[in-house]
Amino acid sequence: MDAASPLIAFNNTYARDLPGTFIAQSPAKAPAPRLLRLNRALAIELGIDPDRLEQQAAMIFSGAALPEGAAPIAQAYAGHQFGGFSPQLGDGRALLLGEVIDSTGQRRDIALKGSGLTPFSRGGDGKAAIGPVLREYLIGEAMHALGVPTTRALAAVATGDVVYREAPLPGAVLTRVAASYIRVGTFQFFAARGDTARVKTLADYTIARHDPGAASAANPYLALFDGVIARQCRLIAGWMGLGFIHGVMNTDNMTLSGETIDYGPCAFMEGYAPGTVFSSIDQTGRYAYANQPLILGWNLARLAETLLPLFDADETRAVDLANDRLTAIAGQYRAAWVDVMRAKLGLDGTDDADGALADDLLAAMTGQGADWTLTFRRLADATMGDTATLAPLFKDSTALKIWLPRWQARLAPDAQARMNRTNPAVIPRNHLVEDALVAATEGDMVPFDRLLAEITDPFAETHFNERYTLPAPQGLAPYVTYCGT
Secondary structure: OOOOOOEEEEEEOOHOOOOOOOOOOOOOOOOOOEEEEEEEEHHHHHHHHHHHHHHHHHHHHOOOOOOOOOOOOEEEEEEEEEEEEOOOOOOEEEEEEEEEOOOOOEEEEEEOEEOOOOOOOOOOOOOOOEEHHHHHHHHHHHHOOOOEEOEEEEEEEEEEEEEOOEEEEEEEEEEEEOOOOOHHHHHHHHOOOOOEEEEEEEHHHHHHHHHHHHHOOOOOHHHHHHHHHHHHHHHHHHHHHEEEEEOOOOOOHEEEEEOOOOOOOOOEEEOOOOOOEEEEEOOOOOOOHHHHHHHHHHHHHHHHHHHHHOOOOHHHHHHHHHHHHHHHHOOOOHHHHHHHHHHHHHHHOOOHHHHHHHHHHHHHHHOOOOOHHHHHHHHHHOOOOOOOOOHHOOOOOHHHHHHHHHHHOOOOOOHHHHHHHHHOOOOOOOHHHHHHHHHHHHOOOOHHHHHHHHOOOOOOOOOOOHHHHOOOOOOOOOOOEOOOO
């Protein structure tokens, strides 16, 4: 790349084509920026020279100096948070720097998170601490390696600021990359104000960016909605297959691109328990593991409400069209989940009874404390009849032993290899994530780097340090996560 050319080739359509959907805002100036980590592989994917970027990353990604072509904006959105509607949320501590066309021709957003006050900060300080920034870096890269659509971290920069939460903490800024940051809440913001014209403009922009084929459909906005439903069903099925619990499935955290966004109070379930909740603020279990498919449908219903005037000029007809889609979501999700489970179980082809087979395994795991990740990984050994490593995961393996012959009768010839390519040996175990974040907050990045190396190679046959593959030691306090704001 020509050294005289811009470091980042911004090509900004959101700021240009959607006036009135954002407020221009400059990031706060960090007093002592210091690069913590740069995702060089992602930089290359984005068409950015990682060597040039590394020289300037601390200044650019702390907000201390804007790169040429950046047009920082705070995006407007609303959202249902734990079921209650907030008509104005918006980027309270994030700024979209701009967009780039990546090496595959896809448009990607680059944004700062933790870069200071915006007009949407709602009394917050707009900043972030090192721990939450590095959590998002870790979990996003893990999800990417696990094959789940996700926002990703391009860089983490310490700012030299002190951020006050329960205690004074070192400040940091995350640079986050997404297919876009258009959310269900983005549509809700304008629909709540009766601004149908802007909802239509936003929908047209979203179609052009994420569903270009919908533009030629008989009803482009229904086609857009169909595309969002399909992407979100696949996404949540992917979460469920990994035992991932998002923790804050508010409508402002559901993207129309179908990417996972916002790794605040998120965690991976260890012992299988459908009611598992990790978030300190989810007092009712609204976003528990087993509820995530239900919230999928609830959130999509909120999106449908914003699009009704675009579905049809006749309100009754529009509602009927929306309801046709909404009532089909449970079946679409179920089909996506069964596909995930077929892969995890190494099944041969498809059979109408595959969903029941997967359900019965979960029934056998219920109440047994069986580690979700290890159960599926060790099932691969059982394809050859060896249950020596699998059975000890269960307090009582009686139901498992009844189930195994039914499963073995459905196995593909190469089931073991398939399963080991699908079921990770390593996930970001919650206690290891916390250990890494505590150390990083105290200035030691070694545990973070070691964990990052493990979780970005999750399917490797051999992990020489088995502490990365095993559940948390017994006796630890129940795991609780926080949003980090």
